[in-house]
Structures are given as C-alpha cells and as structure tokens.
Amino acid sequence: MSKKDYERVDLTIRSNTKDILAFTKLVPQRKKRIQKASAEPIKEDPVNDLAEKLHPNRQYLVIDGIIDNTKSTKTYKLIPDPDSKTKNLAYFRPGQYLSLKVLVNGDLITRPYSISSSPKEALEGFYKLTIKKEEEGGFFTPYIWDNWNVGTKVTSSGPEGFFYYEPLRDYPQIVGLAGGSGITPFLSMAKSINDGTLNAKLTIIYGCSDENDIIFYDKLMELEQKNPNKLNVVFVLSCDEVSLQGCETGFITAEIIKKYADVETSSFFICGPQLMYEFVEDELQKLDLTPKQIRREAFGEIKNIEKFPGFPNNLANKTFNIKVHIGKIIKDIPGKSTESVLIALERAKIGPPSKCRSGECGFCRSLLLEGDIFISPVSDWRREADKKFNYFHPCSSYPLSDLEIEIPRNLQ
Numbered sequence: 001m002s003k004k005d006y007e008r009v010d011l012t013i014r015s016n017t018k019d020i021l022a023f024t025k026l027v028p029q030r031k032k033r034i035q036k037a038s039a040e041p042i043k044e045d046p047v048n049d050l051a052e053k054l055h056p057n058r059q060y061l062v063i064d065g066i067i068d069n070t071k072s073t074k075t076y077k078l079i080p081d082p083d084s085k086t087k088n089l090a091y092f093r094p095g096q097y098l099s100l101k102v103l104v105n106g107d108l109i110t111r112p113y114s115i116s117s118s119p120k121e122a123l124e125g126f127y128k129l130t131i132k133k134e135e136e137g138g139f140f141t142p143y144i145w146d147n148w149n150v151g152t153k154v155t156s157s158g159p160e161g162f163f164y165y166e167p168l169r170d171y172p173q174i175v176g177l178a179g180g181s182g183i184t185p186f187l188s189m190a191k192s193i194n195d196g197t198l199n200a201k202l203t204i205i206y207g208c209s210d211e212n213d214i215i216f217y218d219k220l221m222e223l224e225q226k227n228p229n230k231l232n233v234v235f236v237l238s239c240d241e242v243s244l245q246g247c248e249t250g251f252i253t254a255e256i257i258k259k260y261a262d263v264e265t266s267s268f269f270i271c272g273p274q275l276m277y278e279f280v281e282d283e284l285q286k287l288d289l290t291p292k293q294i295r296r297e298a299f300g301e302i303k304n305i306e307k308f309p310g311f312p313n314n315l316a317n318k319t320f321n322i323k324v325h326i327g328k329i330i331k332d333i334p335g336k337s338t339e340s341v342l343i344a345l346e347r348a349k350i351g352p353p354s355k356c357r358s359g360e361c362g363f364c365r366s367l368l369l370e371g372d373i374f375i376s377p378v379s380d381w382r383r384e385a386d387k388k389f390n391y392f393h394p395c396s397s398y399p400l401s402d403l404e405i406e407i408p409r410n411l412q
Helices: 003-036 046-054 119-123 140-147 180-194 217-226 254-260 274-285 341-347 384-388
Strands: 059-070 073-080 097-104 107-114 127-132 153-156 173-179 201-208 231-237 267-271 294-296 319-326 329-336 366-370 373-375 397-399 403-406
Touching: 097 127, 097 140, 107 127, 107 180, 107 341, 119 127, 119 180, 127 140, 127 180, 173 180, 173 254, 173 274, 180 201, 180 217, 180 231, 180 267, 201 254, 217 231, 231 254, 254 274, 267 274, 319 341, 329 341, 341 397
Parallel strands: 173 201, 173 267, 201 231, 267 294, 319 403
Antiparallel strands: 059 073, 059 153, 073 127, 097 107, 097 153, 319 329, 366 403, 373 397
16 A cells, blocks of 8 residues: 555544544534523524425415416416415426315315426416316316406415426436426426526427317427527327328327437426326336436326226225224215225315325325225335335225224314
C-alpha cells in the first residue's frame, strides 16, 4: 500500500470516528436545548404553515368557467371560493390529481380527476379539471353534467398522486401513452414544458376511438409547434373512418411505440381507461422494459372484477353482510361481491375516507376483523406489514363472505 493509500485510509478512519463521537453527543445536546426552551406555546410556525399551504387537507373551490371540449368532455375552471378560508391554491406537480368530494343524492362520493392545467396556472389562481362523461352505468358524471354550473361550489383534496416526472428516477425522455380523457395529465406536462417549469422531452401517443372525440387537439398542436424539439404528439385512431392526416390507425401497439420512441432511454407513463391499460400492458411486455421505466396512473375502481384470475365465479353478484365499526358506532350494511367495500360504505351513507379509489394512496386503509375478501391484483398497494396484520384498502377489496371491519373516521 502506498503512502497516499495510507493517508486516505487514516483520513477515513478519523472522519468516521468524528461522526460516531458527534452522534453520541446528539441526545445530550438535544436534552439541554429542550430544558432551556421556553414553556410558552409557539405562536408562529412557518414550517407547518408552509406545509398546510402545499398539502391542505381540503380546498374549497368554486366553478369560474365551463368549456365544452367534445360531445362527451367538459373542462371546469376552478378558483378559490371567496367565501372560504382557501385563499391560494396548493401548488402541484404536472400529472397529479384532485380528489373531489361531492354530495350526490344524499351520498358523499369521492372521485379523483387529473389536473389538466399547469402548476404555473395554479399560481395564477385556477385549476382546470377535464371530465369525460361515462357512456353507460355511471352516475357521478351525469350528476356533474346536470348540476354543475358557474358558481357551483366544490370541495377537493390537495394535489395527490405519484404520476409525475421525477428526474432522480425517470429518463429525461417521457413517452405518454394516453387513452380518452387520460390525455389530461399529459396536457399539464406539455404546458409545463412550454412554460419552462418542467425540463424534459415528451412524446404523447394518444389513442382515441372517435376522431370527433379527440380532446385538446388544437391545444396539443399549438404546443407542439412552439416546442418541436421537446414535444411530439402522435394520434392513434381506432374508428372505421379516419380523415385526420398523419395519424396512426388501430391501437397503441409495440410497433407504433418503437416507431416514435427510443425504448431503451425512455420512461413510459400510462393513463387511460381500464381496457386501454390491459391492452397497452401486454404491448409493453414485448419491449422488454425494466420495471422502473413504467409509471401507471391510478385509474379508479376495477370494473368487471369477476373476470380477474382467482375470483371465485360461484360468488359473482352475491350479497353479504358487512358489520362496520367506526368509532363507537356499529352498523350492518349489505355489500355485493362484485362491488368494492368502499362502494358499499358509500351506499350506506357512512362517508368513509377516500381519495384515489385505486388502492394506491392508502387513505381508506381499514382493518379486517373477520371474513374473506378478494384483493384486486392490479390495485394491491398494501405494505407487507398490512398484509400480515389484516389491514386492507376498501376501494380495491371485494367481499367474498360476511365481513366485520373497522374503518377510520373521515376527519378530512
């Protein structure tokens, strides 16, 4: 070993020794500071004040404008309700969502919607939410269509979710795979690239089943023309008749993805309806991507859960009793095997805590005391400790027998 090597080792040993000595002094020093501290309560707390502004439990908003985007899509402009304590909108990262809390026919319902405006626009005083009306079976969007007008007050969470670009994790080239209203988080990203608050390149491959139902076509073209080196938009149409020039036809396949993206040096973000997820997931498997290259937006509750492997077909559409403990209240409610426990709780007007409705955020985390449930295999975000001690997420769990559960109070 050379003299320089000895000096380097000696320096490392001395440095580590100093760190150990400093650590042993940490607790005694902390105790001395606590003993010297004033007993008077802290009147100003800038750290917690900042945290409340960035991560509010609730925001009280009012609709300031409504735009008809397509025959099935509207964009709602939301500003702080002047009659509330919400004075400034919480900042967010492009790709995040708001969880709306709406009273629908006496039931308190939550629904997450991606923010289609940019963070810079939030600083200017508004959010935009773009909502697509469900064609069949929905009840929340029809309610919005019939009841939301300029001046309607809306309560939401703060910005939530993990569907955003993180330079420490993601490649600087983003490939956004969008379907239908799943374009909304990518519009937010494109706007942020345009205004300089997001330093990345974005290729959007946007699948639609109807040429007349492409959301934000003009805006996406405008942003692409302004930033041709950072933004590229590709439309993929699956309708029978296509008049749009320069688009792809069919579905978002591995071949189309390889045509427009460098697979090895890109991060793939997926947002769209459940059927689109299922198709695109199979196509991405053909590209031999690493797990960290794929980001998935939480797409809400699973439909047709009985079609998933492992679900007992003999129990499809059966109704079970759910004994619910919430604080000192005990209530028995019905729950269908093909509807999530969260829906059963909402139908019973219990008003359980909920945000993402996809098992991701853990806000509805509850305790299973008795009974059997089916956990959605694509929405099981529980920690290993939760699995061991019978905690579950009602939004991604389905009753397979009579249940007894304990849910937290909805304090937010």
